[in-house]
Amino acid sequence: MTPERPPTPGTPTHEARDAAKESRDRARQFWNAAGTRLGKGTDMPEIMVFAAAGRTVEQKRGLARDLTDAMVKNFQVPAESVTVQIVESPKDSKAKGGVLFSDR
Structure with a gap:
């Protein structure tokens, strides 16, 4: 019987490889479950709107609602997964x- 050689420095042991694989599997299960709760994979679309200041809260609410509705219709994602910023x-x-907007 040949004696077992010590691992080469920098080479992961079987235990370390198994632990890393287990960690990856747990992460994969978590994200798969998160996607299932959302209903359509892990799609979580985010829309960013850049605008000059001055809109009312009612205008912003309307925009957020309309953009969310468009994402639901066209991307087939649940409304609660859509973020509008x-x-x-x-x-x-x-x-x-x-020309600056303040000068118009």
Whole structure:
């Protein structure tokens, strides 16, 4: 019988490889379960809208609702998985055609 050689430095042991595989399997199970709860894989679409400041909360609500409805219809995802983020810039920090919005 040949004596077992010590592992080469930097080479994972069988135990380390098994532990890493188990960790990957647990992560895969978690994400598969998360996707099942959402109903359609792991699709979690996010829409970012960049706009000059000045819209009312009612306008932002309407936009968020309309964008969410469009994602539900076209991407076949549940409404609760859609994130809409409205990023507003002060009018003196946004320009179009070289002219600040505050100067229009």
